[in-house]
Amino acid sequence: MDNNVICEGCGSILQTEDEKEIGYIPKSSLQKKNLLCKRCFQLRHYNKHETVSLDSDDFLDLVSTIRDTDSLIIHLIDIFDVDGTLLKSLPRIVGTNPIILVGNKVDLLPKSTNQRKVRNWLFNQAKEAGMNVLDVFLISSMKSYNIEELAMEMETRRENKDIYVVGVTNVGKSTFINHFIKRSTGIKEAITTSYFPGTTLGFIEIPLDRNSALIDTPGIVNRHQMAHYVSKNDLKIITPKKEIKPRNYQLHRGQTLFIGGLARLDFIKGAKQTFVCFFSNEVPIHRTKLENADALYERQVSELLSPPDQETLSILPPLVKRAYRLNEPYTDVVFPGLGWVTILDSDVTVEAYSPKGVNISIRKSFN
Missing domain, CATH: 3.40.50.300 (P-loop containing nucleotide triphosphate hydrolases)
Known part of the structure; x- marks a missing residue:
């Protein structure tokens, strides 16, 4: 369409190709006298x-x-x-x-x-x-x-x-x-x-x-958000809708937790203890032995280890490992856009995996 046609509400250049972009207007509305983009139309007529x-x-x-x-x-x-x-x-x-x-x-x-x-x-x-x-x-x-x-x-x-x-x-x-x-x-x-x-x-x-x-x-x-690497369906799953219920896992060193197939936490060194997981209640968490973790991921990603679904898997960057030595008790390992795991004891070494570009962080627990 003519690039000089603008929205009378916000001044954006009108376009009919991408509903998510600025200035979108359905082709069926182009014959109207007062042209408004979808955003301004909803604002004017529906207070939305x-x-x-x-x-x-x-x-x-x-x-x-x-x-x-x-x-x-x-x-x-x-x-x-x-x-x-x-x-x-x-x-x-x-x-x-x-x-x-x-x-x-x-x-x-x-x-x-x-x-x-x-x-x-x-x-x-x-x-x-x-x-x-x-x-x-x-x-x-x-x-x-x-x-x-x-x-x-x-x-x-x-x-x-x-x-x-x-x-x-x-x-x-x-x-x-x-x-x-x-x-x-x-x-x-x-x-x-x-x-x-x-x-x-x-x-x-x-x-x-x-x-x-x-x-x-x-x-x-922000392209470093997990939300940009998952399908709409997976985003609904990983985004909490209700109060998060903590899930406790008793781990020995040499065990692994998979957060669906989007993240992973390996317990490398430390005494047996509880790992408290705070993620959307709909995201499954799977425990396995560290020695089996790589093979399990290759075999079961998007199946047992889901999300990701197949759409997400096509755009998801590879999981990248980072090692952390935790010297203080009650420390959170934070997986941005997903949630976090609270580790109760000190003198613990873990290795955490997240998609490349989605950076894990460490903080003092809020509990």
Whole structure:
């Protein structure tokens, strides 16, 4: 279609090829007078907000103007994938603007989790990345947990300034923004785009008063997230839907745990002890002898060791091994985008496997 045809709502160049990309419009809608992309059409007629997604380079180009504003930043991350969703480049994007760090999906953590420890850990992670963090909130966009408290904090902290919401894909940003659309407009029926003036930058502005707005930015695609290496079906399986139930495994050294076929943990050295696994309740965990692990994986990946399904297997990078010496008790081995295993004792050596590019990390346990 003509590359000069733009969406009247957000200014994006319209295209009919890829529904997931900016400016998508069904071919059947091209004959209408007032052309709106799918995103703006849903916003206008159904009060439904959908965050757009961009690769990192495009994202940085589009949001570079934020550092020149005087505003408050809300950085939304996924508690189950902090490494994949915490934007280490955020300080150069937003400059010296203050940040409220918001960890989403807290409702899925086991009840035994110490939320104070989670908040402190997230604060330290952000501080190490050079972020100017005012506070850390733990919320659930799906369950509306702590949303009202966060809204009040945002109102207090913003001092009549604009608020920019920043986050990668798959963190629940659309659901989070939709809460504030309803909260800001006070209506649930159809609304007009005058409430949400778009720009060619792909920003959507939700008025807070006559002079300021809550501004949604495009979701950044981080290719180091597990979510980008699995099929839609597998993503549903590995993404927790309910509170995670810890699963305990008594292991001797020389034993292995497979997390489906997407990750693996080998117990190399240490006394017999309990390994506590925190993953989606739908993800199977399989225990075997270390000496049999390689052959089992070759023979049973996508079968007994599933997910991955065959679609995921076609795009999944090879599993890469990393060795860790754990000198402190109650240490978590974190598999980003999947979950973690808590090792109770000290003086333990393990070898952990994850897809190449999805980096495992170690932290003090939250329990």
